[in-house]
Amino acid sequence: MDDNFPVKYCENPFALKEGRSAAVQRTFPPGTARLARSFHRQLPSYKMSPLKNLSNLAAMLGLGGIWVKDESQRMALTSFKILGGTYAIYRVVKSILGIGDEEEISFSELVSHATRAKLGDLTFAAATDGNHGRGVAWAANALHLRAVIYVHKFTSQARIDAIARYGAEVRVVDGTYDDAVRQVMIDAEKNGWQIISDTSWEGYEDVPRWVMQGYTTMFEEAQEQFAGQGIVKPTHIFVQAGVGALAASAIGYYHQLFGANDPVAVVVEPDRAACLYHSARVGDGRPHTFSGDLDTIMAGLACGDPSPIAWDILKDCVDVFLSCPDYVAAKGMRVYGVPLDDDPFIVSGESGSVTLGALMFIMELDELAGLREKLGLDRNSQVLLINSEGNTDPNHFRRIVWEGANPVPRAYRRGYR
């Protein structure tokens, strides 16, 4: 198998075979998803994102169903990330105002002048690859508060503009996403800013936990949508990961609901930023840094340091970690954009599409028959994917979808029947 093989995998040596994960109980105590969703329901532009069924593609690949939770239109921000940033800011404001866990405040109270006056000159700060920062900027703007967002030097102008549109100050850090995280810690400490981070570190866990709780709105919606189709739960879930917060939220949500009967869970990362896959391979049960310049087209997944609180959940609940080259995501984008027969069309960005690309290679390549079998992927499988972003970077999007950048290497192309 050469270095550029589409899917490298590592079975999780720590996956719990029975019982409940204590890390899941800590982060997603019962009722968490209901609370997050009742907050999001109040946001002016909230509506459920669609769960799309790629039934023709599923049949072609030998699967029972491929269900895509399509976040490409979420509240006009083109990614799921706004769910985490808004919910974390809501929880931070509640805690600054001394409002207890059991007491809720409405969105209109949250954005009222009275609340603004009580909060004083609060500034929110965040590091981002683009999407999280946009959500934080949106929420700060709604609260009439200042936001300072740190991006790394490879962030495209389109992503920077999308953050600045909500009135946030954008600072470019000469380094990677992980360097931007370190810089925001230093500057926030110096200036007394409130960090809203999607990743955690020692002594900083509440906010990233709220971010992860905010993401559960997606899965609470998905369960309602599955129920409408007569499906109790997906049999498999493939989730893409940067620091691992989204994956931990998806997988933790299902573990909380179904315990040891939860869906088979697969985490997918770019091979140039595969910090969770790498941590599983090191095999000492701890999160490890993936070093390098993290140079991948999957900008949202370009993270070298796992979030420790996400890792704690993933370590207990993931079945297999995958690492994939960029062309796997590019293939996913094109397949979503040019669906089979009357399957629905989906706009998917580089970080949104890698799970579909990986699933296709797993189902099609002879070399991956063993993995297929291990995962139990067959005609009875109902697979849940998350299209975590739409067209968040129009230039890159066109380069791939229109001009065919990042093609599948000849050796891994399959003619279609």
Ligand SMILES: Cc1ncc(COP(=O)(O)O)c(C=O)c1O
């Ligand atoms: C579009 C998109 N998908 C997935 C992710 C991965 O989320 P996490 O960093 O929580 O693993 C991100 C993170 O920014 C993202 O922007």
